[in-house]
Amino acid sequence: MPENLTDPQVPDARGYFGAYGGRFIPEALVAAVEQVAEEYEKAKHDPAFAAELDLLLKDYTGRPSPLTDVHRFSAEAGGARVLLKREDLNHTGSHKINNVLGQALLTRRMGKTRIIAETGAGQHGVATATACALFGFDCTIYMGEVDTERQALNVARMRMLGAEVVAVKSGSRTLKDAINEAFRDWVANVDSTHYLFGTVAGPHPFPAMVRDFHRVIGIEARAQVLERTGRLPDAVVACVGGGSNAIGIFHEFIPDAGVRLIGCEAAGEGIETPRHAATLTKGEPGVLHGARSYVLQDEDGQTIESHSISAGLDYPGIGPEHAWLKDTGRAEYRPVTDDEAMQALRLLSRTEGIIPAIESAHALAGALVLGRELGPDATILVNLSGRGDKDMHTAAQYFGLYDSEVGA
Amino acid sequence: MSAKLGTVLAAAKADNRAALIGYLPAGFPSVEGGIKAVNALVEGGCDIVEVGLPHSDPVLDGPTIQTADDIALRGGVRIKDVLRTVQEVADAHPAAAVLVMTYWNPVDRYGVARFAADLAAAGGAGVILPDLPVEESLEWRAAADEHGLDTVFVVAPSSKDKRLAEVTAAGSGFVYAAAVMGVTGSRAQVGELAEDLVARTRATTELPVCVGLGVSTAKQAAQVAGFADGVIVGSAFVQRILDAGEDESAGLAAVRALAAELAEGVRRH
Numbered sequence: 052m053p054e055n056l057t058d059p060q061v062p063d064a065r066g067y068f069g070a071y072g073g074r075f076i077p078e079a080l081v082a083a084v085e086q087v088a089e090e091y092e093k094a095k096h097d098p099a100f101a102a103e104l105d106l107l108l109k110d111y112t113g114r115p116s117p118l119t120d121v122h123r124f125s126a127e128a129g130g131a132r133v134l135l136k137r138e139d140l141n142h143t144g145s146h147k148i149n150n151v152l153g154q155a156l157l158t159r160r161m162g163k164t165r166i167i168a169e170t171g172a173g174q175h176g177v178a179t180a181t182a183c184a185l186f187g188f189d190c191t192i193y194m195g196e197v198d199t200e201r202q203a204l205n206v207a208r209m210r211m212l213g214a215e216v217v218a219v220k221s222g223s224r225t226l227k228d229a230i231n232e233a234f235r236d237w238v239a240n241v242d243s244t245h246y247l248f249g250t251v252a253g254p255h256p257f258p259a260m261v262r263d264f265h266r267v268i269g270i271e272a273r274a275q276v277l278e279r280t281g282r283l284p285d286a287v288v289a290c291v292g293g294g295s296n297a298i299g300i301f302h303e304f305i306p307d308a309g310v311r312l313i314g315c316e317a318a319g320e321g322i323e324t325p326r327h328a329a330t331l332t333k334g335e336p337g338v339l340h341g342a343r344s345y346v347l348q349d350e351d352g353q354t355i356e357s358h359s360i361s362a363g364l365d366y367p368g369i370g371p372e373h374a375w376l377k378d379t380g381r382a383e384y385r386p387v388t389d390d391e392a393m394q395a396l397r398l399l400s401r402t403e404g405i406i407p408a409i410e411s412a413h414a415l416a417g418a419l420v421l422g423r424e425l426g427p428d429a430t431i432l433v434n435l436s437g438r439g440d441k442d443m444h445t446a447a448q449y450f451g452l453y454d455s456e457v458g459a
Numbered sequence: 460m461s462a463k464l465g466t467v468l469a470a471a472k473a474d475n476r477a478a479l480i481g482y483l484p485a486g487f488p489s490v491e492g493g494i495k496a497v498n499a500l501v502e503g504g505c506d507i508v509e510v511g512l513p514h515s516d517p518v519l520d521g522p523t524i525q526t527a528d529d530i531a532l533r534g535g536v537r538i539k540d541v542l543r544t545v546q547e548v549a550d551a552h553p554a555a556a557v558l559v560m561t562y563w564n565p566v567d568r569y570g571v572a573r574f575a576a577d578l579a580a581a582g583g584a585g586v587i588l589p590d591l592p593v594e595e596s597l598e599w600r601a602a603a604d605e606h607g608l609d610t611v612f613v614v615a616p617s618s619k620d621k622r623l624a625e626v627t628a629a630g631s632g633f634v635y636a637a638a639v640m641g642v643t644g645s646r647a648q649v650g651e652l653a654e655d656l657v658a659r660t661r662a663t664t665e666l667p668v669c670v671g672l673g674v675s676t677a678k679q680a681a682q683v684a685g686f687a688d689g690v691i692v693g694s695a696f697v698q699r700i701l702d703a704g705e706d707e708s709a710g711l712a713a714v715r716a717l718a719a720e721l722a723e724g725v726r727r728h
Contacts, residue, residue, distance in 0.1 A: 079615035352568030
């Protein structure tokens with residue numbers, strides 16, 4: 052059995068992490084979701100599957116991703132030692148490729164020929180389009196119209212890779228609505244099509260399966276930190292939208308009671324305003340996109356539209372395992388505003404020569420605060436989940452970096 | 460279990476025809492306009508009406524119903540307005556059965572026991588919850604039973620026979636057979652899968668089997684009435700009201716006329 056796919060204690064057989072998870076889906080999808088669950092169960096225990104995935108992760112993705120000491124950045128974090136897990140150096144520029152390659156192999160095992168996916172910032176869309184090119188699958192990516200505008204470069208990248216990108220015009224025209232549209236496509240085309248879900252949300256088995264494909268991040272990072280520093284970190288920090296990179300790096304540390312796990316969610320313009328995506332801080336338990344978890348919702352159970360400067364975090368839901376980790380107290384979740392994230396983005400760029408994704412900058416902002424709390428003896432591991440190329444347009448506008456005639 | 464759905468479906472059967480079931484969301488185009496529109500469904504000839512509780516994330520609905528849901532939600536429709544719609548229609552048409560169709564989160568958030576009690580008090584006969592599979596439905600079914608409400612489950616062409624038996628054993632009132640693999644919306648042809656699904660479903664249950672998804676014309680209604688106990692129409696009614704735009708009375712007249720055509724259709728077989 053491959054190390055990164057071995058069974059942790061949760062979820063239970065019905066896909067529940069405590070009170071969260073489950074499977075809330077139309078009957079038309081029950082057979083397809085059961086097929087994914089059964090095929091994944093078999094694949095997980097198949098040495099050939101593990102070997103092929105391991106080879107792809109090594110030779111195609113470029114794993115293991117390095118661990119980088121960021122001394123100049125650390126000086127701004129109260130002197131605490133900050134170590135970055137460099138998922139931004141993976142092929143396609145983010146952690147998303149880990150999950151996509153696993154599910155692409157699964158799609159081939161299921162005999163399906165078409166893949167659909169949703170994307171917010173485009174990292175998952177680009178990774179999915181990449182895998183579809185590699186495996187020869189037809190590919191359709193659903194993306195909210197708002198996100199196609201703020202992530203135009205990634206739209207072009209997906210099209211270059213041969214994917215069809217559908218701009219979703221319903222609802223808030225962001226990630227939430229892209230997921231709704233992908234579900235509709237799946238209901239109509241389930242015989243030929245796998246829905247390559249991009250985060251640790253959705254109906255069982257997606258939260259557990261996507262987590263398993265990302266556990267490699269934490270498995271590598273834990274060993275790398277031990278080798279580098281001779282001890283475990285005091286805290287592991289990651290940004291949380293749906294929660295896939297965070298669960299990936301957290302999971303291996305869950306049994307290490309002395310290691311604090313800290314998720315940074317998007318506080319947008321502030322959690323005291325209606326313009327945020329701080330689901331765990333401000334949401335309530337409910338059902339969205341096939342699972343019970345925390346949801347930003349009104350008193351009638353209607354989803355409240357989220358806001359974040361980061362398209363990848365602009366989501367009113369959260370993976371059910373995070374809801375469970377919050378309620379059990381094993382992980383802490385803190386809000387980080389747009390401005391705090393952007394300042395951290397600029398700081399890392401100027402002190403280390405690394406331009407992070409705006410998603411990841413939320414984790415960096417969290418690390419700056421935490422470093423000042425913990426002091427210079429602390430070691431903080433930060434998951435740098437993605438690189439910032441896709442966000443340069445947003446960042447350039449935010450900081451006024453365009454020459455006026457160019458940036459109009 | 461409610462006597463209402465069983466009574467209405469048995470009466471249609473005694474009349475040697477399929478029942479006609481119409482859907483419209485509450486609050487569309489306005490709360491008062493929506494009440495009139497659902498009444499028009501019954502007045503035009505629907506035996507059973509489904510009152511939609513609009514939801515922000517209707518994953519099983521196509522663009523027509525999603526547009527109506529958006530209009531209703533932007534108009535400020537609340538669950539209490541949906542319950543009032545049920546009450547007004549049930550009071551005005553005691554012979555018809557009134558169901559609520561919605562996604563699970565609004566019910567869960569409102570409170571499972573509270574929703575069942577309030578729906579029953581409003582004169583509702585039951586619910587259809589398309590994203591609540593049998594496995595997740597125990598709490599709801601207990602509350603529904605306590606308040607005499609039916610729980611109608613959906614079966615799909617992809618449902619295997621063993622699964623059909625599990626679903627139909629848990630449901631009451633009737634079984635909603637989805638004619639096609641897809642979301643709500645009118646289609647040129649009702650799927651060929653529907654007749655086979657009805658036959659496979661009947662092999663597992665004594666409950667009436669009604670067919671929905673894609674039916675929009677009297678001809679299609681007649682065709683479906685040839686093999687099913689009921690014909691369910693939604694998007695075509697919604698489209699009539701959308702087409703009428705600001706002209707509320709034209710929308711109501713169009714809905715009533717379509718219901719009458721479909722009612723003729725289910726008698727044609």
